[in-house]
Amino acid sequence: MINLLVEVMMKASRPLRTKVGLGVLTVGLALLTFTSWSLQSAEVDPNQIKFPNQFDSWQATVEQEEREDMLAQYPASIILWAGSSFAKEYHSPRGHQFAVADVTHTLRTGVAIAEGDKGLSASCWTCKTPDAPRLMKEMGIEGYSGANFVDLGREIKSVVYCSDCHIDGSEKLALPRPHAQDAMAKIKLPFDKQDSTMQGAQVCGQCHVSYYFQPENNNKVNIPWIFGNTADTIEKYYDTRRFYEWIHPISKTPILKARHPEFEHWSRSTHAKKGVTCITCHMPETKDDQGNAFTDHKVAGAMDNFEQACSSCHGSKSAMVKKLDKIKANIDAKARNVESLLVQAHYEAKAAWDAGATWPQMNDSIMAIRHAQWRWDFAMASHGLYAHNPKEGVELLDMATEQITYGREALARVLNQLSVEKVEYPDYSTKEKAHAAIGFIEADAIKAKQAFIKEEVDKHWQPVAKTGY
Template sequence: MMVQLVDVVMKATRPMRSKVGLSIVISALALLSLTSWSLKSAEVDPNQLKFPQQYDSWQATEEQTERDDILAQYPANIILWAGSSFAKEYHSPRGHQFAVADVTHTLRTGVAIAEGDKGLSASCWTCKTPDAPRLIKEMGIQGFSGANFVDLGREIKSVVYCSDCHVDGSAELALPRPHAQNAMAKIKLPFDQQDRSMQGAQVCGQCHVSYYFQPENNNKVNIPWIFGSTADAIEKYYDTRRFYEWIHPISKTPILKARHPEFEHWSRSVHAKQGVTCITCHMPPATDEKGATFTDHKVGGALDNFDRSCASCHSSEAAITKKLDKTKANIDAKSRNVESLLIKAHYEAKAAWDAGATWPQMNDAIMAIRHSQWRWDFATASHGMYAHNPKEGIELLDKSTEQVTYAREALARILSQLSVTEVEYPDYSTKEKAHAAIGFIEADAIKAKQAFIKQEVDKYWQPVAKKGY
C-alpha cells in the first residue's frame, strides 16, 4: 500500500522538480510514512501491546489442532444419544482458537433453517466468543437466546479472548456471562466475594460447566444448581421440573444430557481443597526470554508442563502418570460396562413397548434408565475426570450400574408377563454400524452441511468461522 502511494506522489510532483517541489515531495513522503505507521499501529490489538507474552501464548492455542472422534472411539454413545444431535458428531475439544469454527462446522449445529422453523438457539454461541456477551447486552438475554444460531453467525467476529476472562484492557478477572453470575449466586459463591484463586476457577467455570437451555425462557442458558451442583442435586432439580432434553426413540426414555461438568467435579476434589485450580494445572507460570514471569495462556494438559504445574506437590512424573493411567483404565472399564448394560436396557424397553406394555408397567424401569444414563453421562462427559475427581467418577459409574441393573430386572419381569422370549440387540461395534442402527445417514448430513458452509459461511461469515478448515 505504501509503495503505491509513493508512486502516486512521485508522478504527481514530476513537473515541480525544483527546490520547492522537492521539499513538497519530502513533506508528502514524511506524511505518508506517518500515516502508514499510524494505520499499522491502529491494527495492533491493545492487549497485545500491554500483555505481549499472554497474548502470544493465547495465539499459540492455534497449534492445538489435534482432536479425537469420540463416536468412532466409543460407538456405543451413538445408541445412547439416539434422537439427539450428539449422536451425529462428537469430537474432543481443540485449542481456544478453534472455538467458533468447530461449533460452526459440526453436524450438531445443522444447516440453514427452513422457513417457519425455529432452528437452533443462538445460546449455542454463548461460550464460544466474546461477541456473545456483547450481543446479550445489545439484544437483551431473551432476545439473544430467542434468536437463531444461524442468523447471528455473521455477527461472530472473535474466538474466546481476553475480555471473556478479564475486565477489558486489564489483568482484573471478570465473569461476563449472566448464566455464570446467576449460578455462583445460587451456590453462595458470588464472584466479587471470592479471592483471586477462586475467581480464576470461576472464570474457567463459566464455560467448563454443565448447563441446559430453559425451554420456557426462550432457551436461555441456565446452570441447574438450585439444589446444589452434584449429580444427585441436579437430577432432583430436573425431576422436580419434569424436564428432559429429548425422548429416546428406542426406549421412550426422557433423557437428560450432561455437558462437560469440569467445574462441578473439581469443586469437590482433593485439588480444590488444597487450593489447586484450573489455572494452577492448565495455565501454569511461564518465563519469557528476559526472565519475566507470566501466566501461560496456551491452555493445555497439566502433565505437558509437569515441572511448572505439578512438581510443587508431586515429586515424580512417572509415579503420577502411572497412577493416572491406572485410574483412567478403571474408569474406562466401568464406563464401557455401563454403556453395554444401558444399550441392552433401551432395547429391552423397546421390546416391551412393541409387545403392548403400558406406562404404569414401565414407569419404574424407564426412570431407572433415565437416572442411570444421567450418572454415566455426568461422569464421562467431564474431560479429565480421572484426574479431576476420580473418586466421584467411580461412585457415579457404580451407582449407574446399580440403577441400570434394576431397570433390566424390572424389564425382564415385564417381558416375561408379555411372553417375550427374545430381544434383538444392535451391532454397534463401529461408528458406521451404530449410525445404521439408529437410522442416521452421515453422508447425507455431511453433504447438507457442506452446502450450508459453501452458500452461507464461506460467503458471509467472518474468517474466524473457518479457522482450521
C-alpha cells in the same frame, strides 16, 4: 512492509532528485509513513500492546488443532444419544482459537432453517465468543436466546478472548455471563465476594460447567444448581421439574444430558481443597526470554506444564503419568461396561413397548435408564475426570451400574409377562454401524452442511468462523 515501500519509492524517484523532486519525495514518504502507522495502529489490539506475552500465548492456541472423533472411539454413545444432535458428531475439544469455527462447522448445529421455523437457539454461541455477552446486552438475555443460531452467525466477530475472563484492558477478573453469575449465587459463592483463587476457577467455570437451555425462558442458558451441583442434586432438580432434553426414540426414555461438568467435579476434589485451580495446572506462571513472569494463556494439559504446575506436590512426572494411566484404565473399563448395559436396556425397553407394555409396567425400568445414563454422562462428559476427581467418577459409574442392572431386571420381568423370548440388539461395533442402527445417514448431513457453509458462512460470516477449516 514500510521499508519495502520506501525502497521502491527511492528507486522510482531517481530521475526526479532535483531540489523540487526531493521535496515532493520527502512529503510523499512522510504521508506514506503516517498512513502506514495509522493502519497498523488501527489493527493492533490494545491488549496486545499492554499484555504481549499473554496475547501471544492466547494466539498460540491455534496450534492445538488435533482432535479425536469420540463417536468413532466410543460408538455406543451413538445409541445412547439417539434422537439428539450429539449422535451426529462429537469431537474432543481443541484450542480456544477454534471455538467459533468448530461450533459453526459441526453437524450438531445443522444448517439454515426454513422461514418460520424456530431452529437451534442462539444460546449455542454463549461460551464461544465475547460477542455473546455483547448481544445479550443489546437484545436482552431472552431476546438473544430466543434468536436463531444461524441468524446471529454474521454477528460473531471474535473467539474466546480477554474480555471473556477480564475487565477489558485490565488484569482484573470478570464473570460476564449472566448464567454463571446466577449459578455462583445459588451455591453461595458469589463472584464479587471471592478471593482471586476462587474467582479464577469461576472464570473458567462459567463455560466449563454443565448447563441446559430453559424452555420456559426462550431457551436461555441455565445452570441447574438450585439444590446443589452434584449429579444427585442436579438430577433432583430435573426430576422435580419433570424436565428432559429429548425422548429416546428406541426406549421412550426422557433423557438428561450432561455437558462437560469440569467445575462441578473440581469443586469437590482434593485439588480444590488445597486451593489448586484450573489456572494452577492449565495456565501456570512462566517466563519470557527476558525473564518476565506471566500467566501462560495457551491453555494446555497439566502434564505439558508438569515442572511449573505439578512438581512441587508430585515429585515424579513418570510416576504421575503411570498413576493416571491406571486410573484412566479403571474408569474406562467401568464406562464401557455401563454403556453396554445401557444399550441392551434401551433395546429391551423397545421390545417391551413393541409387545404392548404399558407405562405402569415400564415406569421403574425407564426411570432406571434415565438415572443410570445421567450418571454415566455426568462422569464421561467431563474433560479430565481422571485427574480432576477420579473418586467421584468411579462412584458415579458404580451407581450407574447398579441402577441399570436394576432396570434390566425390571425389564426382564416385563418381557416375561409379555412372553417376549428374544430381543434384537444392534451391531454398534463401529461408528458407521451405530449410525445405521439409529437411521442416521452421515453423508447426507455432511452434504447439507457443506452447502450451508459454502452459501452462508463463506460468503457472509466473519473469518473467525473458518479458523482451521
